[in-house]
Amino acid sequence: MGLRSNPSQRQRRLGAELRRLRELSGMSATDAGALAGLGRAHMSHIEMGRTAIPEEKLRALAHAYGCNSQKLVDALVAMGRSTGKGWWTDYQDSLSASVLDLAELEASSTALRNFEWVYVHGLLQTPEYMRALFEIGNRDASPDELDRAVDFRLRRQEILKGDTPLVLHMVIHEAALHMQFVGAEIMRRQIEHLVDLSRLPHIEIQILPFTAQTYPAGFGTPFALFDSSAPELGTVHLEHPVAPLYLGDPAHLTRFTEAFEQLSTVALPPLDPEPESKFHARKDSLGLVQHLLYRM
Structure with a gap:
């Protein structure tokens, strides 16, 4: 061989x-x-x-x-x-190996913790938000190429369904919800989609507000922590314009785990759209997104 x-x-x-x-x-x-x-x-x-x-x-x-x-x-x-073959194999003729690697990693993981500060994470995006991002990122792409990219991302979201869905804990900086490069109405529907997703028991979404008093030093970039069935096989994923980074040594896992814990501590309490949360006695993520929607 x-x-x-x-x-x-x-x-x-x-x-x-x-x-x-x-x-x-x-x-x-x-x-x-x-x-x-x-x-x-x-x-x-x-x-x-x-x-x-x-x-x-x-x-x-x-x-x-x-x-x-x-x-x-x-x-x-x-x-x-593992043969490495899955639904993502159908896209190997049009998408990069790094994108396929990410889909395989998501499919084999048990949980995902993520921090984003400019965009909403791909697993939480609406189709129109996705398409707007792809159009901005690749203005030479044909409609068919854009359709295929959106379809691939929607297929990735299938891991949030079924009997054993991927467990998500997302911290999103408030800045990501103010970005207007996708258009105000698309952003409005994207924020509403986040509220809907937060109703699912395996999805927790927090907003890190501009008014946060503290912030983990050195973490001005988005990152994702993937949990495995064996703790030693956890993986840190970092986006980069040239090529994504996958880190798996214990020191990196510890460092990013501690950073995420700090971020989730200083972020607002999770989105909670249940009826009893309609009137808030404290500031939380739902109150902030409702305020943003009101202003749009």
Whole structure:
């Protein structure tokens, strides 16, 4: 089997986690390869995500590395077994690999915590809001290309439905709700959509107001934290104009988890559109969005 020239995010993460476990154990790549009946070069390719590793060898290596978490081992095996094919495969002819990687990551995650300060997150967007953003971002795109991009994002939103939907906790800066590049009426309907989504038990939405007294230093960019069935496989996703970043080492996970906790603490209480919340005794996210809608 030839080496992968462009491993997916899942394949790179599997290799990186095996390397992390090996380094924690103090075992060299040469010794690990010998134990698994593989050469050092082969081990290097596995740890770079360039080639697959059979399940029995993966389990043997995890045991040799002293990994005592059966949940982590099983999750790594599942990553190795995955073909990477899903509904997103239908779009590989027209969308970038990084976009497909994001859809695969969302599909395999159990929860998502996200901070946005300019846009509403894609999983919460209305079709007309999506299309307006795509038109602004790619003015040369044909109507068919725009339709396909919108369709793809709507397909991503399917993970919010069903018996085991993705659990969301979103913190949105108030600035994102003032942006008029999509048009006032589109923004109005987008805000109303956020209120509707907040009725779902697995979706929590908070607004970070301009009047917030504190703010985690160094976090002036949106970020997403994806939870996995094994805590060690959590992933930080950072958008970037050139290429998105996927971070999975424990230090980054801790840093961004703490930042999100700070953001959710200083943000207004979550949107709560239930009837008993119609009259507010305190400032909260619903009161702020109602005020914004009134002014539009």
